[in-house]
Amino acid sequence: MRSRGVVLSAAVFSLSMLAALSSCTSQPSTPPVPPPPLEVTNPILPGDFADPSVIRVGDEYWAAATSSGWAPHFPLLHSRDLVNWELVDSIFQTSPAWSDGNYWAPELATDKGRYFVFYTAHKRGGPLCVAVATASQPSGPYTDHGPLVCQELGSIDGALIRDENDTLYLVWKEDGNSRGLPTLLWAQPLSEDGTRLIGEPKQILMNDTPWEGQLIEGPHLIKRNGWFYLFYAGSGCCGLQCNYGVGVARSRKLLEGWEKNPINPIMKANQDWKCPGHGSVVSDTLGRDYFLYHAYSTQSSVYVGRQGLLDPIEWGADGWPTINGRKGPGGRLLSKPVAxxxxxxxxxxxxxxxxxxxxxxxxxxxxxxxxxxxxxxxxxxxxxxxxxxxxxxxxxxxxxxxxxxxxxxxxxxxxxxxxxxxxxxxxxxxxxxxxxxxxxxxxxxxxxxxxxxxxxxxxxxxxxxxxxxxxxxxxxxxxxxxxxxxxxxxxxxxxxxxxxxxxxxxxxxxxxxxxxxxxxxxxxxx
The missing domain is CATH 2.60.120.200 (Jelly Rolls)
Structure with a gap:
């Protein structure tokens, strides 16, 4: 009897083990807990670095920013950790021949091993335009291809995205607010080399909610889990009376079906920073998403200029992103500016x-x-x-x-x-x-x-x-x-x-x- 009991117990144990093994192979594993976000001390780009744009190339990061009325045009920065940045060059040492000023919003982009900067400048004798320059590596040199679009009201803030059919598109803002008109975001197909528009433009978004005020601008698009997400800025960007903020919209298709986050704006001012906006999204090597954008310090105000800040993006169960719990710019404050x-x-x-x-x-x-x-x-x-x-x-x-x-x-x-x-x-x-x-x-x-x-x-x-x-x-x-x-x-x-x-x-x-x-x-x- 004792030996039979031992045999039966062994059999039961074997069946239990087989069931456990079967359960392990048939049940999905629990996804790993993502690592905590980087500890950030803001501003990570101290000084006048408005409209920052960032891309990751391998395990390195590249950023560019507005130079406006200053030359050389569009400072180019490099980082190995997304937090510590070094100025390494400028996109242009001299003005592109077609332009005469207003060097704004350089949007860095990479597509199939090519590197782009879509930028805004004023055309000689004409309006504001979105133009493009290309390079074989993110450090440049960049070859200018001139304007892509120059609408009568002005065209600014270009961004690159591929639609759900893998067609390359330019998205930009028509500068209607410059004449007291609504501001529209347009999308239009690009040639495969990204240097000229083809097809017809289509309006995809406009300023139509109270917090956005006279404008939306600075579009930046990403794809995530079958959605397009469009991060944008709304209201007044600059100066002592600014009231900028950050909004986000999403759609399953690039040209239709856009809905704005019902809790927009997802970022506004707080006691340390005001008028945050016009940023871009980057994923680090661990898959964490961050938003690089600009804001004015409430201490130094407009006299230092719009400084570059970084905050992690949190994705909710409903698929919408938030930043710092909608409490405004986060991170520790830089306590000792560098001489x-x-x-x-x-x-x-x-x-x-x-x-x-x-x-x-x-x-x-x-x-x-x-x-x-x-x-x-x-x-x-x-x-x-x-x-x-x-x-x-x-x-x-x-x-x-x-x-x-x-x-x-x-x-x-x-x-x-x-x-x-x-x-x-x-x-x-x-x-x-x-x-x-x-x-x-x-x-x-x-x-x-x-x-x-x-x-x-x-x-x-x-x-x-x-x-x-x-x-x-x-x-x-x-x-x-x-x-x-x-x-x-x-x-x-x-x-x-x-x-x-x-x-x-x-x-x-x-x-x-x-x-x-x-x-x-x-x-x-x-």
């Missing part, structure tokens, strides 16, 4: 220097000095030569060291809080004087001045201090230690253009043949 210093000892300008579009100065580097000269048509302009850096904080001190030994009568050398060619504040050394100047709406005035201090080595230190991004004080020193105020406080809220932050600029000009040597520039956030 900038250039002593001009390199053989070429370090990346990140900019100049106003169409006014590239002449520069040279030798012996630890930067030589700066205006284009000939701007020689008489005291700030005809502009070489600028964006800022990353509302409170900072900028200092430069000017070689005054080579200044001749009428030649001007200075340090500026620069908005655009018509709006600037600057401290200038000219004809034995150190003077603070204002240019507002193209009109100039001297705010104050003193005799230039005597130098021991032929060099003078100029200092500019910014408070709250919009109040500026200027001082001069012969030794970099003892400072003399030239203009202690000057209000500069008028400086930034509607879509750009204020730059710190080295400036030169005043007379034909003007050429100024600078020893260094330091920008220290406070």
């Amino acid at each position: 900038f210093f250039d002593d001009f000892t390199s053989t070429s300008l370090v990346l990140g220097w900019q100049w106003p579009n169409g006014r590239q100065p002449t520069t040279g580097l030798a012996g630890g000095l930067l030589t700066l000269a205006p284009p000939s048509e701007q020689a008489a302009n005291p700030i005809g030569a502009v070489l600028a850096r964006s800022t990353n904080a509302a409170n900072y001190t900028a200092e430069t060291l000017v070689d005054v030994s080579g200044l001749t009568e009428g030649m001007s050398a200075g340090l500026s809080a620069y908005g655009n060619p018509d709006n600037a504040l600057w401290l200038a050394i000219r004809s034995g004087k150190v003077e603070a100047w204002r240019r507002q709406a193209g009109k100039e005035q001297v705010l104050g001045g003193i005799d230039a201090p005597t130098t021991m080595n032929g060099k003078l230190h100029l200092r500019m201090r910014a408070t709250n991004g919009k109040v500026f004080g200027f001082a001069v020193s012969a030794d970099g230690t003892t400072w003399i105020d030239v203009d202690a406080e000057e209000e500069g809220s008028y400086l930034p253009s509607w879509d750009q932050g204020v730059r710190v600029a080295l400036v030169a000009g005043g007379v034909a043949g003007a050429s100024v040597r600078f020893d260094s520039l330091r920008i220290t956030p406070e």
